[in-house]
Amino acid sequence: MHTFSTEPGFIMSDAMHTEFMMVEDAATWCSRTPACRGFTLSLKHLQDNRVHYVLFHNTSAVTLSGEWISHLKEATTAFAYSFQPGYLGAYTTSAGTDDAAVPQPLHGQEASLFDARRFCDAEPRCAGFSFPRREPGSPSSSTQWAVFASAETSMLVVDSGHVSYLKRRPIRPPHGSRLYTLAPGFLGGSGRPMHFRQMSNAAARRWCSRRLDCSGFTVQTDEIDEDALDNPDQRPMTTFWSSFTFTFASGWTSYIRSDVAVLGGYMQQPAYLSFDGSSFLEEAVMSVDEARWWCDRRPECKAFSMMV
Known part of the structure:
Protein backbone atom coordinates (compact mmCIF):
# COMPACT_ATOMS: atom_id res chain seq x y z
CA MET A 1 0.00 0.00 0.00
CA HIS A 2 1.38 3.39 -0.98
CA THR A 3 1.49 6.53 1.11
CA PHE A 4 -0.54 9.41 -0.33
CA SER A 5 -0.23 13.16 0.18
CA THR A 6 -3.33 15.35 -0.02
CA GLU A 7 -3.59 18.61 -1.96
CA PRO A 8 -6.57 20.94 -2.61
CA GLY A 9 -7.42 20.89 -6.30
CA PHE A 10 -7.71 18.53 -9.26
CA ILE A 11 -5.16 16.66 -11.35
CA MET A 12 -4.88 18.36 -14.74
CA SER A 13 -5.03 15.50 -17.25
CA ASP A 14 -7.46 13.07 -18.83
CA ALA A 15 -8.60 10.46 -16.32
CA MET A 16 -7.39 6.91 -16.90
CA HIS A 17 -10.33 5.54 -14.91
CA THR A 18 -13.40 6.88 -13.09
CA GLU A 19 -15.61 5.23 -10.51
CA PHE A 20 -17.75 5.91 -7.44
CA MET A 21 -15.93 4.51 -4.40
CA MET A 22 -14.73 5.22 -0.88
CA VAL A 23 -11.39 6.95 -0.34
CA GLU A 24 -9.80 3.80 1.12
CA ASP A 25 -10.87 1.75 -1.91
CA ALA A 26 -9.56 4.43 -4.26
CA ALA A 27 -6.18 4.37 -2.53
CA THR A 28 -6.08 0.57 -2.82
CA TRP A 29 -6.95 0.69 -6.54
CA CYS A 30 -4.28 3.30 -7.24
CA SER A 31 -1.68 1.41 -5.18
CA ARG A 32 -2.26 -1.73 -7.22
CA THR A 33 -2.03 0.11 -10.55
CA PRO A 34 1.54 1.20 -11.37
CA ALA A 35 0.44 3.73 -13.99
CA CYS A 36 -1.75 5.52 -11.43
CA ARG A 37 0.06 8.50 -9.91
CA GLY A 38 -2.90 9.78 -7.91
CA PHE A 39 -6.63 10.39 -7.83
CA THR A 40 -9.03 13.30 -7.48
CA LEU A 41 -12.28 13.37 -5.49
CA SER A 42 -15.23 15.58 -6.31
CA LEU A 43 -16.55 17.30 -3.18
CA LYS A 44 -19.89 17.91 -4.92
CA HIS A 45 -20.66 14.36 -6.05
CA LEU A 46 -21.03 12.34 -2.86
CA GLN A 47 -23.21 9.29 -2.25
CA ASP A 48 -24.25 8.15 1.23
CA ASN A 49 -21.90 10.80 2.69
CA ARG A 50 -18.85 8.62 2.03
CA VAL A 51 -18.78 7.38 -1.58
CA HIS A 52 -17.01 9.86 -3.87
CA TYR A 53 -16.81 10.28 -7.62
CA VAL A 54 -13.13 9.41 -8.15
CA LEU A 55 -10.96 10.21 -11.17
CA PHE A 56 -7.66 8.32 -11.45
CA HIS A 57 -4.71 9.82 -13.33
CA ASN A 58 -1.28 8.81 -14.61
CA THR A 59 0.11 12.30 -13.92
CA SER A 60 0.35 14.28 -10.69
CA ALA A 61 0.23 18.00 -11.54
CA VAL A 62 -2.50 19.57 -9.37
CA THR A 63 -4.48 22.71 -10.24
CA LEU A 64 -5.81 24.59 -7.22
CA SER A 65 -9.58 24.34 -6.70
CA GLY A 66 -11.89 24.39 -3.71
CA GLU A 67 -14.25 21.83 -5.26
CA TRP A 68 -11.78 18.96 -5.54
CA ILE A 69 -9.29 17.10 -3.34
CA SER A 70 -6.39 15.16 -4.84
CA HIS A 71 -4.38 12.33 -3.32
CA LEU A 72 -0.90 11.78 -4.80
CA LYS A 73 1.40 8.79 -4.45
CA GLU A 74 4.37 9.68 -2.30
CA ALA A 75 7.81 8.14 -2.06
CA THR A 76 8.74 7.79 1.61
CA ILE A 171 19.49 5.08 1.02
CA ARG A 172 20.24 4.69 4.70
CA PRO A 173 23.87 5.80 4.95
CA PRO A 174 25.83 5.14 8.13
CA HIS A 175 26.43 8.12 10.36
CA GLY A 176 28.88 10.52 8.75
CA SER A 177 28.87 8.86 5.31
CA ARG A 178 27.13 9.77 2.07
CA LEU A 179 25.96 7.88 -1.00
CA TYR A 180 26.43 9.07 -4.57
CA THR A 181 24.69 8.39 -7.88
CA LEU A 182 26.93 8.09 -10.93
CA ALA A 183 25.72 10.04 -13.99
CA PRO A 184 27.29 10.75 -17.42
CA GLY A 185 27.71 14.51 -17.62
CA PHE A 186 28.75 17.52 -15.59
CA LEU A 187 27.36 19.50 -12.68
CA GLY A 188 27.19 23.23 -12.26
CA GLY A 189 25.82 24.69 -15.46
CA SER A 190 27.22 28.20 -15.86
CA GLY A 191 27.90 28.77 -12.15
CA ARG A 192 31.20 28.79 -10.28
CA PRO A 193 32.50 25.68 -8.50
CA MET A 194 32.88 25.74 -4.75
CA HIS A 195 36.25 23.98 -4.95
CA PHE A 196 38.52 22.13 -7.38
CA ARG A 197 41.74 20.18 -7.13
CA GLN A 198 43.40 16.94 -8.18
CA MET A 199 42.43 14.13 -5.82
CA SER A 200 41.38 10.50 -5.71
CA ASN A 201 37.74 9.46 -5.87
CA ALA A 202 37.76 8.40 -2.22
CA ALA A 203 39.21 11.74 -1.13
CA ALA A 204 36.65 13.60 -3.24
CA ARG A 205 33.80 11.70 -1.58
CA ARG A 206 35.17 12.51 1.87
CA TRP A 207 35.59 16.20 1.01
CA CYS A 208 32.05 16.53 -0.35
CA SER A 209 30.44 14.41 2.38
CA ARG A 210 31.75 16.72 5.10
CA ARG A 211 29.95 19.73 3.58
CA LEU A 212 26.18 20.06 3.61
CA ASP A 213 26.20 22.50 0.69
CA CYS A 214 28.16 20.15 -1.60
CA SER A 215 25.78 18.56 -4.13
CA GLY A 216 28.43 16.43 -5.82
CA PHE A 217 31.55 16.52 -7.94
CA THR A 218 32.52 16.14 -11.59
CA VAL A 219 35.55 14.48 -13.17
CA GLN A 220 36.63 14.87 -16.79
CA THR A 221 36.96 11.30 -18.03
CA ASP A 222 37.61 11.56 -21.76
CA GLU A 223 41.31 10.93 -21.11
CA ILE A 224 40.90 8.63 -18.11
CA ASP A 225 39.88 5.01 -17.84
CA GLU A 226 36.53 5.30 -16.03
CA ASP A 227 36.97 1.81 -14.56
CA ALA A 228 40.05 3.11 -12.76
CA LEU A 229 38.36 6.08 -11.09
CA ASP A 230 38.21 4.27 -7.76
CA ASN A 231 41.95 3.55 -7.93
CA PRO A 232 43.55 5.59 -5.11
CA ASP A 233 46.54 6.30 -7.38
CA GLN A 234 44.26 7.96 -9.94
CA ARG A 235 44.02 11.67 -9.13
CA PRO A 236 42.04 13.45 -11.84
CA MET A 237 41.05 17.10 -11.67
CA THR A 238 37.85 17.11 -9.60
CA THR A 239 35.38 19.99 -9.45
CA PHE A 240 32.93 20.34 -6.56
CA TRP A 241 29.56 22.04 -6.89
CA SER A 242 26.87 23.36 -4.59
CA SER A 243 24.58 23.64 -7.63
CA PHE A 244 22.82 20.41 -8.60
CA THR A 245 22.13 21.59 -12.17
CA PHE A 246 23.21 18.59 -14.21
CA THR A 247 23.90 18.44 -17.96
CA PHE A 248 24.24 15.18 -19.90
CA ALA A 249 27.52 15.12 -21.84
CA SER A 250 30.17 12.68 -22.99
CA GLY A 251 33.67 12.93 -21.57
CA TRP A 252 32.49 13.79 -18.06
CA THR A 253 31.38 11.75 -15.05
CA SER A 254 29.54 13.21 -12.08
CA TYR A 255 28.90 11.84 -8.62
CA ILE A 256 25.65 13.37 -7.34
CA ARG A 257 24.85 13.14 -3.67
CA SER A 258 21.69 11.17 -2.95
CA ASP A 259 21.77 10.94 0.83
CA VAL A 260 18.09 11.55 1.61
CA ALA A 261 16.84 8.61 3.65
CA VAL A 262 13.28 9.88 4.16
CA LEU A 263 11.66 12.30 1.75
CA GLY A 264 9.63 15.16 3.14
CA GLY A 265 5.90 15.46 2.70
CA TYR A 266 4.67 18.74 1.23
CA MET A 267 1.30 20.51 1.14
CA GLN A 268 0.52 22.96 -1.63
CA GLN A 269 -0.82 26.38 -0.63
CA PRO A 270 -1.99 29.24 -2.93
CA ALA A 271 0.37 31.82 -1.46
CA TYR A 272 4.02 32.77 -1.14
CA LEU A 273 6.36 32.56 1.82
CA SER A 274 7.16 35.85 3.51
CA PHE A 275 10.69 36.05 4.84
CA ASP A 276 13.35 38.46 5.97
CA GLY A 277 16.89 38.44 4.68
CA SER A 278 18.15 36.11 7.40
CA SER A 279 15.66 33.30 6.66
CA PHE A 280 16.12 33.22 2.88
CA LEU A 281 18.19 30.18 1.86
CA GLU A 282 18.39 29.99 -1.93
CA GLU A 283 16.86 31.23 -5.16
CA ALA A 284 17.16 29.19 -8.36
CA VAL A 285 15.34 28.11 -11.50
CA MET A 286 14.26 24.49 -11.00
CA SER A 287 11.37 22.08 -11.30
CA VAL A 288 9.11 21.17 -8.37
CA ASP A 289 10.88 17.82 -7.92
CA GLU A 290 14.28 19.50 -7.94
CA ALA A 291 13.05 22.00 -5.34
CA ARG A 292 11.77 19.18 -3.13
CA TRP A 293 15.08 17.34 -3.51
CA TRP A 294 16.99 20.50 -2.57
CA CYS A 295 14.79 21.14 0.48
CA ASP A 296 14.82 17.49 1.62
CA ARG A 297 18.61 17.54 1.86
CA ARG A 298 18.72 20.56 4.17
CA PRO A 299 17.25 20.34 7.67
CA GLU A 300 17.00 24.13 7.85
CA CYS A 301 14.71 24.22 4.78
CA LYS A 302 11.06 24.21 5.87
CA ALA A 303 9.27 25.13 2.62
CA PHE A 304 9.63 26.81 -0.76
CA SER A 305 7.62 29.10 -3.04
CA MET A 306 7.33 29.08 -6.82
CA MET A 307 5.93 31.63 -9.25
CA VAL A 308 3.22 30.07 -11.46
Missing part, protein backbone atom coordinates in the same frame (compact mmCIF):
# COMPACT_ATOMS: atom_id res chain seq x y z
CA THR A 77 12.16 6.26 0.93
CA ALA A 78 14.83 7.32 -1.55
CA PHE A 79 16.80 4.64 -3.38
CA ALA A 80 20.27 4.53 -4.85
CA TYR A 81 20.49 3.90 -8.61
CA SER A 82 23.33 2.62 -10.75
CA PHE A 83 23.80 3.97 -14.26
CA GLN A 84 24.26 1.49 -17.11
CA PRO A 85 24.40 1.86 -20.91
CA GLY A 86 21.57 -0.06 -22.55
CA TYR A 87 17.87 -0.63 -21.99
CA LEU A 88 15.84 -2.83 -19.66
CA GLY A 89 14.09 -5.63 -21.55
CA ALA A 90 12.02 -8.70 -20.78
CA TYR A 91 13.49 -12.08 -19.91
CA THR A 92 12.78 -14.64 -22.65
CA THR A 93 13.75 -18.31 -22.63
CA SER A 94 13.53 -19.14 -26.33
CA ALA A 95 13.35 -17.53 -29.73
CA GLY A 96 9.96 -17.12 -31.31
CA THR A 97 8.13 -16.65 -28.03
CA ASP A 98 4.61 -15.36 -28.47
CA ASP A 99 4.59 -11.60 -27.76
CA ALA A 100 1.58 -12.05 -25.49
CA ALA A 101 3.67 -14.27 -23.22
CA VAL A 102 6.54 -11.80 -22.91
CA PRO A 103 6.30 -9.70 -19.72
CA GLN A 104 5.43 -6.12 -20.50
CA PRO A 105 7.13 -3.05 -19.00
CA LEU A 106 5.69 -1.81 -15.75
CA HIS A 107 4.91 1.66 -17.09
CA GLY A 108 5.94 4.26 -19.65
CA GLN A 109 5.61 8.05 -19.67
CA GLU A 110 7.31 11.31 -20.57
CA ALA A 111 9.56 12.15 -17.63
CA SER A 112 12.66 14.01 -16.56
CA LEU A 113 15.40 12.18 -14.67
CA PHE A 114 14.05 13.54 -11.37
CA ASP A 115 10.45 12.59 -12.28
CA ALA A 116 11.55 9.07 -13.20
CA ARG A 117 13.41 8.58 -9.94
CA ARG A 118 10.45 9.82 -7.92
CA PHE A 119 8.11 7.42 -9.77
CA CYS A 120 10.44 4.47 -9.21
CA ASP A 121 11.05 5.41 -5.56
CA ALA A 122 7.29 5.41 -4.93
CA GLU A 123 6.58 2.16 -6.79
CA PRO A 124 7.76 -1.01 -4.95
CA ARG A 125 7.52 -3.08 -8.15
CA CYS A 126 9.82 -0.74 -10.08
CA ALA A 127 13.29 -2.23 -10.64
CA GLY A 128 14.64 0.63 -12.76
CA PHE A 129 13.98 2.72 -15.85
CA SER A 130 15.44 3.41 -19.29
CA PHE A 131 15.73 6.51 -21.47
CA PRO A 132 16.84 7.00 -25.06
CA ARG A 133 20.38 8.34 -24.88
CA ARG A 134 20.18 12.10 -24.53
CA GLU A 135 21.98 14.51 -26.76
CA PRO A 136 25.09 16.13 -25.22
CA GLY A 137 24.10 19.31 -23.42
CA SER A 138 20.59 18.09 -22.60
CA PRO A 139 19.60 19.27 -19.08
CA SER A 140 18.34 16.73 -16.55
CA SER A 141 15.03 18.61 -16.26
CA SER A 142 14.12 17.99 -19.93
CA THR A 143 11.67 15.16 -20.54
CA GLN A 144 11.96 12.04 -22.67
CA TRP A 145 10.01 8.82 -22.93
CA ALA A 146 10.92 6.70 -19.90
CA VAL A 147 10.17 2.98 -19.68
CA PHE A 148 9.93 1.55 -16.16
CA ALA A 149 10.80 -2.08 -15.56
CA SER A 150 9.57 -4.61 -13.06
CA ALA A 151 11.69 -7.52 -11.84
CA GLU A 152 10.42 -9.58 -14.80
CA THR A 153 11.49 -6.94 -17.34
CA SER A 154 14.74 -5.74 -15.82
CA MET A 155 17.27 -7.67 -17.90
CA LEU A 156 19.84 -5.16 -19.14
CA VAL A 157 20.32 -5.27 -22.91
CA VAL A 158 23.52 -3.47 -23.92
CA ASP A 159 22.68 -0.84 -26.51
CA SER A 160 24.42 2.41 -27.42
CA GLY A 161 21.14 4.22 -28.03
CA HIS A 162 19.76 3.93 -24.49
CA VAL A 163 20.75 4.48 -20.87
CA SER A 164 19.28 2.80 -17.80
CA TYR A 165 19.13 3.45 -14.08
CA LEU A 166 18.87 0.28 -11.99
CA LYS A 167 17.21 0.56 -8.60
CA ARG A 168 19.47 -0.59 -5.80
CA ARG A 169 19.16 -0.41 -2.03
CA PRO A 170 17.30 2.17 0.06
Whole structure:
Protein backbone atom coordinates (compact mmCIF):
# COMPACT_ATOMS: atom_id res chain seq x y z
CA MET A 1 0.00 0.00 0.00
CA HIS A 2 1.38 3.39 -0.98
CA THR A 3 1.49 6.53 1.11
CA PHE A 4 -0.54 9.41 -0.33
CA SER A 5 -0.23 13.16 0.18
CA THR A 6 -3.33 15.35 -0.02
CA GLU A 7 -3.59 18.61 -1.96
CA PRO A 8 -6.57 20.94 -2.61
CA GLY A 9 -7.42 20.89 -6.30
CA PHE A 10 -7.71 18.53 -9.26
CA ILE A 11 -5.16 16.66 -11.35
CA MET A 12 -4.88 18.36 -14.74
CA SER A 13 -5.03 15.50 -17.25
CA ASP A 14 -7.46 13.07 -18.83
CA ALA A 15 -8.60 10.46 -16.32
CA MET A 16 -7.39 6.91 -16.90
CA HIS A 17 -10.33 5.54 -14.91
CA THR A 18 -13.40 6.88 -13.09
CA GLU A 19 -15.61 5.23 -10.51
CA PHE A 20 -17.75 5.91 -7.44
CA MET A 21 -15.93 4.51 -4.40
CA MET A 22 -14.73 5.22 -0.88
CA VAL A 23 -11.39 6.95 -0.34
CA GLU A 24 -9.80 3.80 1.12
CA ASP A 25 -10.87 1.75 -1.91
CA ALA A 26 -9.56 4.43 -4.26
CA ALA A 27 -6.18 4.37 -2.53
CA THR A 28 -6.08 0.57 -2.82
CA TRP A 29 -6.95 0.69 -6.54
CA CYS A 30 -4.28 3.30 -7.24
CA SER A 31 -1.68 1.41 -5.18
CA ARG A 32 -2.26 -1.73 -7.22
CA THR A 33 -2.03 0.11 -10.55
CA PRO A 34 1.54 1.20 -11.37
CA ALA A 35 0.44 3.73 -13.99
CA CYS A 36 -1.75 5.52 -11.43
CA ARG A 37 0.06 8.50 -9.91
CA GLY A 38 -2.90 9.78 -7.91
CA PHE A 39 -6.63 10.39 -7.83
CA THR A 40 -9.03 13.30 -7.48
CA LEU A 41 -12.28 13.37 -5.49
CA SER A 42 -15.23 15.58 -6.31
CA LEU A 43 -16.55 17.30 -3.18
CA LYS A 44 -19.89 17.91 -4.92
CA HIS A 45 -20.66 14.36 -6.05
CA LEU A 46 -21.03 12.34 -2.86
CA GLN A 47 -23.21 9.29 -2.25
CA ASP A 48 -24.25 8.15 1.23
CA ASN A 49 -21.90 10.80 2.69
CA ARG A 50 -18.85 8.62 2.03
CA VAL A 51 -18.78 7.38 -1.58
CA HIS A 52 -17.01 9.86 -3.87
CA TYR A 53 -16.81 10.28 -7.62
CA VAL A 54 -13.13 9.41 -8.15
CA LEU A 55 -10.96 10.21 -11.17
CA PHE A 56 -7.66 8.32 -11.45
CA HIS A 57 -4.71 9.82 -13.33
CA ASN A 58 -1.28 8.81 -14.61
CA THR A 59 0.11 12.30 -13.92
CA SER A 60 0.35 14.28 -10.69
CA ALA A 61 0.23 18.00 -11.54
CA VAL A 62 -2.50 19.57 -9.37
CA THR A 63 -4.48 22.71 -10.24
CA LEU A 64 -5.81 24.59 -7.22
CA SER A 65 -9.58 24.34 -6.70
CA GLY A 66 -11.89 24.39 -3.71
CA GLU A 67 -14.25 21.83 -5.26
CA TRP A 68 -11.78 18.96 -5.54
CA ILE A 69 -9.29 17.10 -3.34
CA SER A 70 -6.39 15.16 -4.84
CA HIS A 71 -4.38 12.33 -3.32
CA LEU A 72 -0.90 11.78 -4.80
CA LYS A 73 1.40 8.79 -4.45
CA GLU A 74 4.37 9.68 -2.30
CA ALA A 75 7.81 8.14 -2.06
CA THR A 76 8.74 7.79 1.61
CA THR A 77 12.16 6.26 0.93
CA ALA A 78 14.83 7.32 -1.55
CA PHE A 79 16.80 4.64 -3.38
CA ALA A 80 20.27 4.53 -4.85
CA TYR A 81 20.49 3.90 -8.61
CA SER A 82 23.33 2.62 -10.75
CA PHE A 83 23.80 3.97 -14.26
CA GLN A 84 24.26 1.49 -17.11
CA PRO A 85 24.40 1.86 -20.91
CA GLY A 86 21.57 -0.06 -22.55
CA TYR A 87 17.87 -0.63 -21.99
CA LEU A 88 15.84 -2.83 -19.66
CA GLY A 89 14.09 -5.63 -21.55
CA ALA A 90 12.02 -8.70 -20.78
CA TYR A 91 13.49 -12.08 -19.91
CA THR A 92 12.78 -14.64 -22.65
CA THR A 93 13.75 -18.31 -22.63
CA SER A 94 13.53 -19.14 -26.33
CA ALA A 95 13.35 -17.53 -29.73
CA GLY A 96 9.96 -17.12 -31.31
CA THR A 97 8.13 -16.65 -28.03
CA ASP A 98 4.61 -15.36 -28.47
CA ASP A 99 4.59 -11.60 -27.76
CA ALA A 100 1.58 -12.05 -25.49
CA ALA A 101 3.67 -14.27 -23.22
CA VAL A 102 6.54 -11.80 -22.91
CA PRO A 103 6.30 -9.70 -19.72
CA GLN A 104 5.43 -6.12 -20.50
CA PRO A 105 7.13 -3.05 -19.00
CA LEU A 106 5.69 -1.81 -15.75
CA HIS A 107 4.91 1.66 -17.09
CA GLY A 108 5.94 4.26 -19.65
CA GLN A 109 5.61 8.05 -19.67
CA GLU A 110 7.31 11.31 -20.57
CA ALA A 111 9.56 12.15 -17.63
CA SER A 112 12.66 14.01 -16.56
CA LEU A 113 15.40 12.18 -14.67
CA PHE A 114 14.05 13.54 -11.37
CA ASP A 115 10.45 12.59 -12.28
CA ALA A 116 11.55 9.07 -13.20
CA ARG A 117 13.41 8.58 -9.94
CA ARG A 118 10.45 9.82 -7.92
CA PHE A 119 8.11 7.42 -9.77
CA CYS A 120 10.44 4.47 -9.21
CA ASP A 121 11.05 5.41 -5.56
CA ALA A 122 7.29 5.41 -4.93
CA GLU A 123 6.58 2.16 -6.79
CA PRO A 124 7.76 -1.01 -4.95
CA ARG A 125 7.52 -3.08 -8.15
CA CYS A 126 9.82 -0.74 -10.08
CA ALA A 127 13.29 -2.23 -10.64
CA GLY A 128 14.64 0.63 -12.76
CA PHE A 129 13.98 2.72 -15.85
CA SER A 130 15.44 3.41 -19.29
CA PHE A 131 15.73 6.51 -21.47
CA PRO A 132 16.84 7.00 -25.06
CA ARG A 133 20.38 8.34 -24.88
CA ARG A 134 20.18 12.10 -24.53
CA GLU A 135 21.98 14.51 -26.76
CA PRO A 136 25.09 16.13 -25.22
CA GLY A 137 24.10 19.31 -23.42
CA SER A 138 20.59 18.09 -22.60
CA PRO A 139 19.60 19.27 -19.08
CA SER A 140 18.34 16.73 -16.55
CA SER A 141 15.03 18.61 -16.26
CA SER A 142 14.12 17.99 -19.93
CA THR A 143 11.67 15.16 -20.54
CA GLN A 144 11.96 12.04 -22.67
CA TRP A 145 10.01 8.82 -22.93
CA ALA A 146 10.92 6.70 -19.90
CA VAL A 147 10.17 2.98 -19.68
CA PHE A 148 9.93 1.55 -16.16
CA ALA A 149 10.80 -2.08 -15.56
CA SER A 150 9.57 -4.61 -13.06
CA ALA A 151 11.69 -7.52 -11.84
CA GLU A 152 10.42 -9.58 -14.80
CA THR A 153 11.49 -6.94 -17.34
CA SER A 154 14.74 -5.74 -15.82
CA MET A 155 17.27 -7.67 -17.90
CA LEU A 156 19.84 -5.16 -19.14
CA VAL A 157 20.32 -5.27 -22.91
CA VAL A 158 23.52 -3.47 -23.92
CA ASP A 159 22.68 -0.84 -26.51
CA SER A 160 24.42 2.41 -27.42
CA GLY A 161 21.14 4.22 -28.03
CA HIS A 162 19.76 3.93 -24.49
CA VAL A 163 20.75 4.48 -20.87
CA SER A 164 19.28 2.80 -17.80
CA TYR A 165 19.13 3.45 -14.08
CA LEU A 166 18.87 0.28 -11.99
CA LYS A 167 17.21 0.56 -8.60
CA ARG A 168 19.47 -0.59 -5.80
CA ARG A 169 19.16 -0.41 -2.03
CA PRO A 170 17.30 2.17 0.06
CA ILE A 171 19.49 5.08 1.02
CA ARG A 172 20.24 4.69 4.70
CA PRO A 173 23.87 5.80 4.95
CA PRO A 174 25.83 5.14 8.13
CA HIS A 175 26.43 8.12 10.36
CA GLY A 176 28.88 10.52 8.75
CA SER A 177 28.87 8.86 5.31
CA ARG A 178 27.13 9.77 2.07
CA LEU A 179 25.96 7.88 -1.00
CA TYR A 180 26.43 9.07 -4.57
CA THR A 181 24.69 8.39 -7.88
CA LEU A 182 26.93 8.09 -10.93
CA ALA A 183 25.72 10.04 -13.99
CA PRO A 184 27.29 10.75 -17.42
CA GLY A 185 27.71 14.51 -17.62
CA PHE A 186 28.75 17.52 -15.59
CA LEU A 187 27.36 19.50 -12.68
CA GLY A 188 27.19 23.23 -12.26
CA GLY A 189 25.82 24.69 -15.46
CA SER A 190 27.22 28.20 -15.86
CA GLY A 191 27.90 28.77 -12.15
CA ARG A 192 31.20 28.79 -10.28
CA PRO A 193 32.50 25.68 -8.50
CA MET A 194 32.88 25.74 -4.75
CA HIS A 195 36.25 23.98 -4.95
CA PHE A 196 38.52 22.13 -7.38
CA ARG A 197 41.74 20.18 -7.13
CA GLN A 198 43.40 16.94 -8.18
CA MET A 199 42.43 14.13 -5.82
CA SER A 200 41.38 10.50 -5.71
CA ASN A 201 37.74 9.46 -5.87
CA ALA A 202 37.76 8.40 -2.22
CA ALA A 203 39.21 11.74 -1.13
CA ALA A 204 36.65 13.60 -3.24
CA ARG A 205 33.80 11.70 -1.58
CA ARG A 206 35.17 12.51 1.87
CA TRP A 207 35.59 16.20 1.01
CA CYS A 208 32.05 16.53 -0.35
CA SER A 209 30.44 14.41 2.38
CA ARG A 210 31.75 16.72 5.10
CA ARG A 211 29.95 19.73 3.58
CA LEU A 212 26.18 20.06 3.61
CA ASP A 213 26.20 22.50 0.69
CA CYS A 214 28.16 20.15 -1.60
CA SER A 215 25.78 18.56 -4.13
CA GLY A 216 28.43 16.43 -5.82
CA PHE A 217 31.55 16.52 -7.94
CA THR A 218 32.52 16.14 -11.59
CA VAL A 219 35.55 14.48 -13.17
CA GLN A 220 36.63 14.87 -16.79
CA THR A 221 36.96 11.30 -18.03
CA ASP A 222 37.61 11.56 -21.76
CA GLU A 223 41.31 10.93 -21.11
CA ILE A 224 40.90 8.63 -18.11
CA ASP A 225 39.88 5.01 -17.84
CA GLU A 226 36.53 5.30 -16.03
CA ASP A 227 36.97 1.81 -14.56
CA ALA A 228 40.05 3.11 -12.76
CA LEU A 229 38.36 6.08 -11.09
CA ASP A 230 38.21 4.27 -7.76
CA ASN A 231 41.95 3.55 -7.93
CA PRO A 232 43.55 5.59 -5.11
CA ASP A 233 46.54 6.30 -7.38
CA GLN A 234 44.26 7.96 -9.94
CA ARG A 235 44.02 11.67 -9.13
CA PRO A 236 42.04 13.45 -11.84
CA MET A 237 41.05 17.10 -11.67
CA THR A 238 37.85 17.11 -9.60
CA THR A 239 35.38 19.99 -9.45
CA PHE A 240 32.93 20.34 -6.56
CA TRP A 241 29.56 22.04 -6.89
CA SER A 242 26.87 23.36 -4.59
CA SER A 243 24.58 23.64 -7.63
CA PHE A 244 22.82 20.41 -8.60
CA THR A 245 22.13 21.59 -12.17
CA PHE A 246 23.21 18.59 -14.21
CA THR A 247 23.90 18.44 -17.96
CA PHE A 248 24.24 15.18 -19.90
CA ALA A 249 27.52 15.12 -21.84
CA SER A 250 30.17 12.68 -22.99
CA GLY A 251 33.67 12.93 -21.57
CA TRP A 252 32.49 13.79 -18.06
CA THR A 253 31.38 11.75 -15.05
CA SER A 254 29.54 13.21 -12.08
CA TYR A 255 28.90 11.84 -8.62
CA ILE A 256 25.65 13.37 -7.34
CA ARG A 257 24.85 13.14 -3.67
CA SER A 258 21.69 11.17 -2.95
CA ASP A 259 21.77 10.94 0.83
CA VAL A 260 18.09 11.55 1.61
CA ALA A 261 16.84 8.61 3.65
CA VAL A 262 13.28 9.88 4.16
CA LEU A 263 11.66 12.30 1.75
CA GLY A 264 9.63 15.16 3.14
CA GLY A 265 5.90 15.46 2.70
CA TYR A 266 4.67 18.74 1.23
CA MET A 267 1.30 20.51 1.14
CA GLN A 268 0.52 22.96 -1.63
CA GLN A 269 -0.82 26.38 -0.63
CA PRO A 270 -1.99 29.24 -2.93
CA ALA A 271 0.37 31.82 -1.46
CA TYR A 272 4.02 32.77 -1.14
CA LEU A 273 6.36 32.56 1.82
CA SER A 274 7.16 35.85 3.51
CA PHE A 275 10.69 36.05 4.84
CA ASP A 276 13.35 38.46 5.97
CA GLY A 277 16.89 38.44 4.68
CA SER A 278 18.15 36.11 7.40
CA SER A 279 15.66 33.30 6.66
CA PHE A 280 16.12 33.22 2.88
CA LEU A 281 18.19 30.18 1.86
CA GLU A 282 18.39 29.99 -1.93
CA GLU A 283 16.86 31.23 -5.16
CA ALA A 284 17.16 29.19 -8.36
CA VAL A 285 15.34 28.11 -11.50
CA MET A 286 14.26 24.49 -11.00
CA SER A 287 11.37 22.08 -11.30
CA VAL A 288 9.11 21.17 -8.37
CA ASP A 289 10.88 17.82 -7.92
CA GLU A 290 14.28 19.50 -7.94
CA ALA A 291 13.05 22.00 -5.34
CA ARG A 292 11.77 19.18 -3.13
CA TRP A 293 15.08 17.34 -3.51
CA TRP A 294 16.99 20.50 -2.57
CA CYS A 295 14.79 21.14 0.48
CA ASP A 296 14.82 17.49 1.62
CA ARG A 297 18.61 17.54 1.86
CA ARG A 298 18.72 20.56 4.17
CA PRO A 299 17.25 20.34 7.67
CA GLU A 300 17.00 24.13 7.85
CA CYS A 301 14.71 24.22 4.78
CA LYS A 302 11.06 24.21 5.87
CA ALA A 303 9.27 25.13 2.62
CA PHE A 304 9.63 26.81 -0.76
CA SER A 305 7.62 29.10 -3.04
CA MET A 306 7.33 29.08 -6.82
CA MET A 307 5.93 31.63 -9.25
CA VAL A 308 3.22 30.07 -11.46
